[in-house]
Amino acid sequence: MRNKIFEMLKKELREVFRDKKSLSMMLIIPIMIPLIILGMSAVFEGQLSKDTSAYNKIGFAYDLSNSELELTKSMNIDYIIDTEDKLKELFNNDEIYLYVTKTDNKYTLNYNSNTESGSYASIFMDSYFNNYKNILQQDLLLNSGLNPENILDVITVDSNNIGTTNFYSSYIVSYAFLFIIMAITVSATYPATDTTAGEKERGTLETLLTFPIKSRDIIVGKLLSVTLSSIITGVLSLVLALIAFNIANDTFTIYENAKITLSAPSIIMSIFVIIVFSLFISGLCIAIASMCKSFKEAQSALTPLTFIALFPGMIAFMVGVKSSTLLSIIPFLNFSLVFNDISVGIINYLEIFLMFISTIIYIVIVIWFIVKSYKSEKILFNN
Secondary structure (H helix, E strand, C coil): CHHHHHHHHHHHHHHHHHCHHHHHHHHCHHHHHHHHHHHHHHHHHHHHCCCHHHCCEEEECCCCCHHHHHHHHHCCCEEEECCHHHHHHHHHCCCCCEEEEEECCEEEEEECCCCHHHHHHHHHHHHHHHHHHHHHHHHHHHHCCCCHHHHHCCCCCCCCCCCCCCHHHHHHHHHHHHHHHHHHHHHHHHHHHHHHHHHHHHCHHHHHCCCCCCHHHHHHHHHHHHHHHHHHHHHHHHHHHHHHHHHHHHHCHHHCCCCCCCCHHHHHHHHHHHHHHHHHHHHHHHHHHCCCCCHHHHHHHHHHHHHHHHHHHHHHHHHCCCCCCCHHHCCCHHHHHHHHHHHCCCCCHHHHHHHHHHHHHHHHHHHHHHHHHHCCHHHHCCC
């Protein structure tokens, strides 16, 4: 049996590596991952280092006091003082990003939150008025013969960051793992489609079944070939992601205090999860594609699988779902949660073991289903 499975594996691998589309899926898709990592890092960097000139043009519909004039100068505010109607006209023409009106001691910030400049300007002016309020409070206390420090500085707050990563580094690593899952899924769909529905359409599968080889050996050989190509995609994606992490650490200042790093145990466990997920998704792809009449139908049937593989992990990351023994046996979600733990240096061997065992059970069920299908001419040839 082993020799027959090995021969089937060699046959399928020859077809995979000869097919340009399979190779492109296997090798080209991982290249997108470092581009995504560096691109998202550049966006985060741009948000933090945004030039104040992009949102500091502010209008005031009242005369500024001496304290306000000094504050606008210290905060580098490019201000205009004019009537409310004139400021509204300038605002509508995008010549200023925000204007302030005043009624007694009530100040109103007028801005458009639909624009990036308007949103930044509102945050900027919130800071301005907090500073101005602090100045007024100090002057009031001094005029009353009180020491502002004894009243305003009642407590002192210091910070001690015990984390080894920052928000941006953990965000980038988590999303990199999600895209690795997507890359593996996409790379598995084409060879799985070609080796099942494609062979049906070409008529080669019927010929293959006339050979003295069991359906089980055929399925296992096909499964191993698709799994191997998926593993290559996953490992290549991981290697390119690690290279991109190093480039990002050296390029972007947002990672100065907390570098993007993965320890050796984390990398080893990542490879293990990639192998298990590749086995799982390959079996699922072959099971779905084997039920289809044509290559095109199989592609349509497998397209939603990419989103199914990606969305549970993405939603879990966005809402902060934490891994647990129960969630470690739920397909798709368990891989994403394990990857999230690995991204912050947490390796829970029990949950990884449960993920592995549950996946093996799912694969055995899938293989049984496919073998049963291949023994049925009605299902196999869609009569």
